[in-house]
Amino acid sequence: MKFERYVWLSYVLLTLLAVLMVVPLVFMFTTSVKTLGDILSLQFRWVPREFTVENFTRVLQIMPFARYLYNTASIVAMTFLVQSITISLAAYAFARLRFKGRDLLFFLFLVQLMIPATSIIIPNYQTIRTLGILNRRLAVGIVYFASAYGTFLMRQAFRAVPRDLEDTAKIDGCNGPRVIRHVLLPLTKPSLIAFAFVSGTFHWNNFFWPLLVTDTVRARTLTVGLAMLTQATESTPEITITMAAAVMITAPLFMLFIVFQKPFIESFAGAGALKG
Amino acid sequence: MHAKSLRPYLYILPAFVFLFFFTYYPAGFAFYRSFFHWNTSFIQPEFAGLYNYRQLLQSRRFWQVVTNTVVYSFSFIAASVLLALFLATQIDRVKRGGSLYKAAFFYPTMIPMAAAAMIWMFMYLPDYGLINYYLRRLGFSSVGWLNDRSIALFSVTMVGIWKYTGYYMILFLAGLRNVPDELIDAAHIEGANGRQRLLKISLPLISSHLFFILIIAIINALEAVDQIYIMTQGGPSNSTNLIVYFIYQNGFRFWDMGLASALTALLVVSLLLIVSTLFLTLGRKVYYEV
Incomplete structure (x- = not known):
């Protein structure tokens, strides 16, 4: 009322x-x-x-759109796939196992939230160069392969699963990783999907780090391509063409947002779970 | 037995390896390298003591960047968080159109900052821009939104507010959903007015959300760089240069990695100090539901 x-x-x-x-x-x-x-x-x-x-049509002529789209999509997919493995393994340990230094380690994970990748571009660039992976899609994704946010989210989700289910699986001979894969993850799918939305959006839209570690068509993402576009057209920035390109790079995610508006927004609201 | 006691650490290891090499190690490495001369002319970095820090403290540019970053952060955080709270309480009140309003405020989260910066840059154009067009129609003279050094920082801040307010609003709404209707109704019957209900009941109950949103907003403010790169490149006359862009300039434009490392170290220490101070002060006072 x-x-x-x-x-x-x-x-x-x-x-x-x-x-x-x-x-x-x-x-x-x-x-x-x-x-x-x-x-x-x-x-x-x-x-x-x-x-x-x-x-x-002009955008398609000036910019290798398909290649950028492919680069971006594969970076988003690769990053999420690796993240889903690292976060569910770590989340399982933090949610279910008891070991020395657990709280300290968990705190160390959370420190990542305070040091965003954007703040440490200089040393990370050096690392990428030393590894010899400059201008590769791996360089864009690898910095984000561990996610404190994802670990936290999955830990919360795993905790809510009754232990009996795992025990039965263990009696049937399942080991830890198989318990995660066949028991815990199917039951916590909504959380993993929520993380996929948040991670996917972040990496689709990410700009500055990909800009720094890519310098040819081979690894550039859509957002970087958009920025290159205005530098390519030397004369007064052609407003109409740039906005057409902006529509094109925004459209895929935006259509997804229109179709899945509610789960999308809910996923981002899930970040509130981090409090406390 | 021994293998078993190692098992938990093996689960954490993959994530930890990436955390170590791309978060802890770089933070420490920047700190270490900040004590070196390190640019393209030095093949081997050379120990320089506090040279880089002295350089910074003596540079007017550095202090201008610090001032810009502080001004940007305070205005961005205050405006976006307050507006988000306002929008959330209003959406919480209305019975119809809630999801439409939510979409209208939240959609900028889906737009890449690089694209958003382009859009705003064109809306800000002196002659062809949308904003000046309406100003002229209303009889005002044109404003150099991104060319006037006394306004440019404000113009850039607006983009940040537009981009992030909807996200914070969604986080506030998640909090408000947990405030029981009965509590609000009871207060209403007891004669509490709208403002009292917000300040005395809703706000204390969502204080943990408010605290968390504040932390996110601080981090979002300090890492702002995409819009600077696209819209102003730090100009005019350094008036929109923010800390991360300044790091980029020194590292990748002037190739002074030593100076850029010192700046990185200062930024990381500030982030850690600000967030942990907030946790130890405000963080202890907020309400957590169990």
């Missing part, structure tokens, strides 16, 4: 702010289908004077 007065005021404020928030998105879409002449007329129109898809 919510007997609030002035609820209409909330509607008005929310709608107003929501419209403001959406302006950049609409601006991106509408600019991407405009002609340059329309922009240069100095008359801003929300609906283009004439629609064109030429900007998109």
Whole structure:
């Protein structure tokens, strides 16, 4: 029972702010289908004077979009796959096993949350160079192969699974890794999927680290390609083409978001589980 | 027996190896290298004592970057966290359209910062930009959003606020969902007004969320760099240069890895100090539901 007065005021404020928030998105879409002449007329129109898809074909000419898409998708997939192994093994130990130094180790894991990869680009770049993997997709992903956030999330999930189920499996001769794979993970799928959403979004959108460790088409991601685009067009940045490219690199994730809006948002809300 | 006691560590090992080589070791390595002359002209890094730190402390540019970063962080954190809290409480109130509002505020999380920075850069354009177009129509003169050194930092901050507020709002909503309706209703019957219900009941109950969001916002503020790289390259006249971009400039533009290492060490120490101080002070006071 919510007997609030002035609820209409909330509607008005929310709608107003929501419209403001959406302006950049609409601006991106509408600019991407405009002609340059329309922009240069100095008359801003929300609906283009004439629609064109030429900007998109131009992007495909200037930028090896398919290659960047392939690079990005494989980095996202590789990173998540390795992460799901490292985090479920570690989460199992932290949730179920008793050993010396467990709390200290768990604390050390959490320290990763305070030192984001972006803050240590200089030493990590050196490591990548020493390993001889500069300009490879592995260089983009490897820095993120361990995830304190994922470990924490899966530890919470494993803890909620009744121990009896594991004991039965163990009597049937399952060892630890098999218990994780065949008993725990199937039961905690929602948590792993939530982590997939968060990790996938982060790595799809990641920009600065891939920019530093890649310098040819071979390993560049979509976001890096977008930044290169404005540097390639030496003249005044061509607004229409850049916005078409922005639409193209944003679209895959964005469509996923529209279809799976609720689970997507819930996954990000799950980060709140980290408190306490 | 011995093998068995090692077993737990084997489970942790894979994650720990990556944590070690890409988080702890680099943090320590930056600290170590900050005491060396280390640039392209030195084939072997050469011990330099506190030289790099002295260089920094004497440089006006460094202090300007520190000031920029502090100003950016405070304004970004205050605006995005407060706005997020406001939006969350409003969405919590309305009966209809909740998911539509949520999507409208949350979608920037899905947009790469690199793309968002492009969009905003074009909206900020002096002549062809959307914002100045409306300013002119309203009779104001054009503003150099990214060209005017007294405004550029503000313009860049707006992008951060737009990008992150929705995410923090979702975290607040997760907290508000745990506040029992009966508690709010009871307070209402007892005559508490909206503000009292928020400040005396909801807010204390979600204080652990607030604390956690604050920590995330601090980290998001200090690691901001994508929008600087795309929109301003730290300019005009260094007015939007933030700490991570400054590290990048020194390391990858001027190839002074020693100086960049000293900056990295300072950033890592600040992050650890700020977060642990908050945990030891505010962190002890917040309410945790069991």
